[in-house]
Amino acid sequence: MPDNILVDVADNIALLTLNRPARLNALNYALIDDLMAALDRIETDAAVRAVILTGAGERAFSAGADIHEFSESVRAGRDAAIRDFVRRGQAMTARLEAFAKPVIAAVNGLAYGGGCEVTEATHLAIASERASFAKPEIRLGMPPTFGGTQRLPRLIGRKRGLELLVTGDPFSPQRALEIGLVNAVVPHHELLPAARQLAQRIIRHSPDAVAAIITAATRGLNMAISEGLQVESEQFASLVGSPALTDGLAAWRASRPPNV
Known part of the structure; x- marks a missing residue:
């Protein structure tokens, strides 16, 4: 059987590819587990500074959860469905959302159901015009x-969210851009180059500063602003005295690029 997740690391960027093209990259339990394991490996890999997540084949980023598989969990009862399906899927999207390195979805085709939820959870997203x-x-x-x-x-x-949730109607990449689900829409052949270019624009900066911003923004979204400001303060404090901040300030004073 082919690997559920393909991993390719080049130029400090890890390209993770959901690899079930015959099933439109449906998120079965094995694929979700393999994605989590891949994230565990690259999180501690200093050679990886950013992640791009895409789908194999020409048709789909991911058409969503594997309905045949989770139907069996539903048939087994409420406890099994929550344990095997819901908790697993929620853990995956929470992992992507809280990942300390920037994760960019390169949406190359269908992003339905769980595939759309993966797009929602990633820090940034670029969509092909075919998405x-x-x-x-x-x-x-x-x-x-x-x-x-x-x-x-x-x-x-x-209101926009509820309209999409309660109608189930598909929507275009242009609509996804208009409502803020993705950051850009590009011609299909430019999708991965555009995602790589965005990643390069991020990794030119201090990885510690990038991680602090991701943490503060992600955690703060679910807090009152007073609590979010405390998280922001904590993230800044964690960098005081660090080589990156020390050099960044020195570089600014000397009008030179920082050492990253």
Whole structure:
């Protein structure tokens, strides 16, 4: 069997590819577990400064959860469905959201259901002009379960989010850009180069500063602003005295580029 996750590291960027193209990169349990394991490995790899996540093949980023597999969990009962399906999927999207290195989704095709939830959880996203998005769980008689009822309204606003969640209608990459789900839409052949260019713009800066910003912004979204400001202060304090901040200030005073 081919690897569920392909990993390629070049120029300090890890390209992770969801690799079930015959099943439209559906998120079965093995793929989710393998993605989590890949994230564990690259998190401590100093050679990796940023992550790009995409899908194999020409049709899909990910068409969502593997319905055949999770149907068996549902058939086994509530406890099994929550343990095997919901908790696993929520852990995956929470891991992506809280990852200390920037994660960029390169959405190359269908991003339905869980695939859309992965896009919501990543820090940044670029979509191919061939991409298509949808929240179709309502058609199965259920809500999204990988965090979609929470992240999507926070990202794009309650009314916009609810419209997509309760209709299940697909929407274009241009609409995804308009509502703030993705950062850019590019011609299909430019998708990975555009994602790499964005990653390069990030990794030219201190990795500790990047991680502090991701942590403060991600945690602060779910807090009152007073609590978020405390997190911001804590993240700054963690860098006081660090080589990166010391050199950054010295570089600014000397009008030279910082050493990253």
